[in-house]
Amino acid sequence: MPSCFSRFACLRVLVLVCMLFSQPLAAEALQEEILQLFPKATRIEPKQEAPPVYSVYQLDELLGYAFESSDYSSLQGFSGKPIRLLIGMDLQGVLAGVRVLEHHEPVFLYGLGVQPLLDFVDQYRQQPISRPIIVGGRRSDSADGESTTQFDGVSKATVSVVILNETVLQAAMSVARQLLEGFASGPLATAKSDLYQPMDWQRLLDSGYVQRWTLGREEVEAELGHPLSDFPAFEQADDSVPFSELHFAYLNAPSIGRNLLGEAGWQQLNEELLPGEQALLVMSSGLYRHVPADFTPATATSRLVLMQHGQAIELYDMNFNNGEVLATLATPLQAVDAHILRIKTHAAFNPAQPAALQLNVSLRRNHLVESHSHFSRAFQLDLQLFDIQQAVATAEPLPIWLRMWQQRIWQIGLLVGALILLSGVFIFQQRISAHSRGFHLFRAGFLLFTLGFIGLYAQGQLSVVNIFTLLLTLGHDFDIRVFLMDPLIFILWSFTFVSLFLWGRGLFCGWLCPFGALQEMLGWVAKRLRIRQWKVSERRHQRLQKLKYVILLGLLLAAFYSLSLAERLAEVEPFKTSITLFFVRSWPFVLYAVILLGLGLFVHKFYCRYVCPLGAGLAMLGKFHLFAWLKRIDACGQPCQHCKNHCEIGAIERDGRIDYDECIQCLECIVILNNDDQCVASISARKQAERAGRQQGRAGIIVSDWQPEHAG
Structure with missing residues (x-):
């Protein structure tokens, strides 16, 4: 007991010491960051209130101002939290530099690493805010010689750096209008x-x-x-x-x-x-x-x-x-x-x-x-x-999310067209599936489109992290603009959400998930190489299916405790490694993704069936789907087991029923049903009809042979 008491007392003393010294230490760290922006500074005044800036001096000469972006901008990053920056600016409106104080962008925390972010903000040094700064795109020169300043973006982190750029410009212009000459309009x-x-x-x-x-x-x-x-x-x-x-x-x-x-x-x-x-x-x-x-x-x-x-x-x-x-x-x-x-x-x-x-x-x-x-x-x-004079209503700049939509207009058009086409395939699946070869060619082409365009090019891989962000913002400071920042992700989530209540989870998992498409293509390779598939018993299959729900529950609990912890644990999804970063990452993450894909060579879509927490979440919502679109006939399961044996995902029960929680709606069973040369029931019925026809033919010959003799 004395030992426990002394430990508790020491802990209380440690917490008290941390509380006493945390603020001075934080202030000292901020001073060091300001000195990084203004190396010639000899004096930094305390933060003033209106506007909230730190005045930076060399002896008695004012060099400029340092200020925190959180005092001027509330733009939320891709993670749903603002990117906190320290910005330095001289008296002519030239940026002394930008320092990142705090951020929660997953792609920099657990993906690319922090160095690409630091390299990006280094571009702000000695840039005048009087010229527009754009990230990526083409340089735009006006007729009067004034041009924009173009920054190199960060591949795989476009949304994050565009938001960061907007945050810098909002904060810097706000300070300049209040403190610098030439940035504010004259009196009204x-x-x-x-x-x-x-x-x-x-x-x-x-x-x-x-x-x-x-x-x-x-x-x-x-x-x-x-x-x-x-x-x-x-x-x-x-x-x-x-x-x-x-x-x-x-x-x-x-x-x-x-x-x-x-x-x-x-x-x-x-x-x-x-x-x-x-x-x-x-x-x-x-x-x-x-x-x-x-x-x-x-x-x-x-x-x-x-x-x-x-x-x-x-x-x-x-x-x-x-x-x-x-x-x-x-x-x-x-x-x-x-x-x-x-x-x-x-x-x-x-x-x-x-x-x-x-x-x-x-x-x-x-x-x-x-x-x-x-x-x-x-x-x-x-x-x-x-x-x-009446205040002139200056044209408000377009919201950043709207600019993102305008910049990616052709990608949006292509994606929306593909989703309309896919919806048509599902609505008219009975007709389309009757053409077996044409349907298989279409599905192969669409999966290539999903992997190549949606995944690798447009970075449209949905993730369970998106669900964390949505759940946490619904209860606190919900702002739909966070989700509008990436138009393709927003469109895919909207379409997937609606489709859950029409067809269940299968439309996304079977057609629109880039990692799922990659696994399916590995299945094609396995067939071509004739790799023998591991047989998973029915009992073990049922148990393994529950694993992804356990993983989902653990991630959700972690998210409500700490979003940063949940984002780390969400690395159970190999999406970021394989699709977002295309395996350009540290070896443990690459090895994990390769192992999962390798297992897919022996067990069809192993990750989707047993590990994927995103698929588990979609399956739970998909339970409320309105229609059972996948056609069944009386012979399915009683006695015919052809579709069950042909279903590589294992979503057809022995009695012929379809488990929509696990079905990826590849529509292979519909193709079988609608093609007389594949459906066992149709083949059996055709053979019976042929036998009956032959029997009737033989009976007709016998009758025709017998009648003349009887007449004679």
């Missing part, structure tokens, strides 16, 4: 250039074109929790002087800017402002000015920011007229600091909407303690000063 309200009325200082104040904001000492002391005398900078301050008094005005409107700056100053302002930029005049007096005494001209002021829609907009000093702003201002104010501050285009400030000026106060009590607070003054400009 522009000052009327022809609206001007001469006004003096008092009229500007009375009309609200110039606004006054007085911040009293009492308000500041109440917010800081200390009297100003506790702060060394204000020990000798005059009690009659307000803490801060500010006057501010929006200069882009001629009725304000021309009256304040005069004609020459107004013209100079418009020459210095870049397209889409706006200007704000700020003058302050009192104990605490809007810029500190050591303020560096032509930089952003840290004490003053503009707030709109909950976003902080930085204000940059224009160093207008070499800083001698007061010399040009038509104002009676004296002993004030005055600056014309630039609002950059990317801030997307709308002067016709409510905003606020925020004064950030930072006061030092001693060399260890510093108090911080901020104060806001709301303001609304006169709407008559502006031309208000």
Whole structure:
């Protein structure tokens, strides 16, 4: 008991230590990843909230921003979970690189390995986001010389890398529109250039074109929790002087800017402002000015920011007229600091909407303690000063899943045509199966199409992993777009689901499964080489059939415990090795797939009959099929056993009934029934008819010979 107790105590201590240090360690690891993107960085600021980015500096020079894709994009990967990336971007909108922080894409976790994924993201380094980035396809050059950037995709992982690319671009453009020049549209309200009325200082104040904001000492002391005398900078301050008094005005409107700056100053302002930029005049007096005494001209002021829609907009000093702003201002104010501050285009400030000026106060009590607070003054400009533009409804880019469908349109058309053809074969199976040779040639050709086009080329192999993803997303954050990402997989699953309730599992397992087609072709090879087939007794056959249901149950339980564990255990399916990766994989997986295929040379479709969890799942749903399409006659099983002996999958009972849970609907039994030279009952009936005809013929000869003698 003491030993068990001590082990339990140690375990609790270990868990506590992990909880205490996991966050710092995670933060430290993220810092290392950012340094990989910005090797020259000497300082990384903590993550800010709006927008959520890490500002990266070399000494005091801003190099760019690092940000996590999960803060900007919720696109789900092929596994049903987002791909989490760390993205670096410089101030010109050029990507410093992309790092993969977390992903659950099965093809990279348990198939190709992680290296192809890392090679793919390396292509983003030094790529400008101003040019569209596409994965695969042909390079598209426009008439004006602007072209797209083409990335090499990853074979066998097309969907995953297209989603990753979309995630990078969504996140990067979102950051660029908020923080970088040239990526955001100008304001939706522009000052009327022809609206001007001469006004003096008092009229500007009375009309609200110039606004006054007085911040009293009492308000500041109440917010800081200390009297100003506790702060060394204000020990000798005059009690009659307000803490801060500010006057501010929006200069882009001629009725304000021309009256304040005069004609020459107004013209100079418009020459210095870049397209889409706006200007704000700020003058302050009192104990605490809007810029500190050591303020560096032509930089952003840290004490003053503009707030709109909950976003902080930085204000940059224009160093207008070499800083001698007061010399040009038509104002009676004296002993004030005055600056014309630039609002950059990317801030997307709308002067016709409510905003606020925020004064950030930072006061030092001693060399260890510093108090911080901020104060806001709301303001609304006169709407008559502006031309208000309605927001232009920019064309939303096509959803990524729709683009995937457009890119694979010919493959979709070919697959849909093949499914329509196959449906016709099943609907008119009685007529078509009457032509034995033609039907066998059609089936062989369709299986070659399934293996070559659906499987190896279009990567349309369905898997039990798809069922895991569906079951887990149905209960949490279901998004059909995850399944629409791969159009061929979506179409095949939709068709298979419908066909389960019409014909049962057999249509997919016997006709549309690439691995099943590969096994059937190995059966052709076995016949050609005359390889002797192993005889599985009826009793053992019944027991082995249950194995695949046990495997399915185990996988489903594992999926609800851990999807990653279930994806690993799903390697019981050799589909990824043989079809998706075409045996280009580590040797244990290849050996496992080869063994299963090798067994198929001696036991027809060994994997399908006894191991396949996907077939087991389809069989359970297929129990609710509406029609028993496979025709039976009275002679089937009583006494005829020809179809049973000819059924290589072992799905016909001794009494002639068909086990639809195991039947792959190869339609071979229907071919036998509808061909008089193959069906034993038909052959027997024909022989009986022939014997009866011969007997009648002999009887007619005897009668004809006897009648003349009787007459004589």
